[in-house]
Amino acid sequence: MHLDFGTGDGAFALRRARSEPSTLVIGVDASAEGLREPSRKAAGKPARGGLANVLFGLLPLERAPGELVGLVDALTVLLPWGSLLRAVALPEAEGLARLRGLCKPGASLQVVFGYGPGDPLAVQALPGLQGEVRAAGLVQAYAAAGFEVTARSVGREEVGELPTTWAKKLAYSNNEREFVALTGVTR
Ligand SMILES: C[S@@+](CC[C@H](N)C(=O)[O-])C[C@H]1O[C@@H](n2cnc3c(N)ncnc32)[C@H](O)[C@@H]1O
Structure with missing residues (x-):
């Protein structure tokens, strides 16, 4: 089962379900608002974009x-925001433990987050640290939570290629923004 946490309008989950018909894809979010339309679409007839292998539900990280x-x-x-962004980017041990609790051993993890220079998050998380030191800190904190990951900075072009609604919005906005990608597996 593939879980897209903080799925927003569910575009990524729908696309994934369409490209992998034998995988159950679940999109969850703290807000029900964005989930209504993808749920309606998925429940429709196959000719109208209906999909039997995708579900959406309300599940705040908390x-x-x-x-x-x-x-x-x-x-x-x-591309999370709010408390989900803080959990994966600072990162916060409790939030990572909650995410780890969802996973089987050996599950894959992909996290991509971004922040601007004025964000409170940038000040809290990155007080003057260079990219490599920050990446090492993230890797260590994820390891303590049971994830073996690599961390790297990613450019706008790569973010823009992610098939999500916010990837396009953030990659093509004029605001200064840094992006980080973490990929790995659970132990
Ligand atoms: C910028 S949107 C990104 C949505 C989607 N992943 C995309 O890339 O288009 C951030 C999402 O994170 C969700 N979110 C923020 N805090 C959350 C939390 N604590 N638990 C679950 N979802 C949360 C928001 O409701 C929102 O839908």
Whole structure:
């Protein structure tokens, strides 16, 4: 099962489900608003974009893993904001533990996050640290939470290629922004 955490309008989950018909894809978010349209679309007839292998649900990180404990083979967290961004970017041990709780051993993880120079997050997380030192800190914190990851800076072009709605918005906005990608597996 592939879980897209902080799925927003579900575009990534729908696309993934379409390209991998034998994988169950679940998109969850703290906000129900964006989930109505993809849920409606998925429940429709196949000729109208309906898909039998995708589900959407309300699940704030603060209540995870809930019923999804230990069920996830592939976890994505793409361009989060708010408390989900803080959890993956600072990172916060409790939030990472909640994400780890969702996953099977050996599950894959892909996290991509971005922040601007004026964001409170940038000040808290990166007080004058160079990229490599920051990446090493992230890798260590994720390891303590049970994820073996590599961390790297990514450019706008690469972010723009991610098939999500916010990837396009953020990659092509004029605001200065740095992006970081973490990929790996759970132990
Ligand atoms: C910028 S949108 C990105 C949506 C989608 N991943 C995309 O790339 O288009 C950030 C999403 O993170 C969700 N989010 C923020 N805090 C969250 C939390 N604590 N738990 C779950 N989702 C959260 C928001 O509701 C929002 O849908």
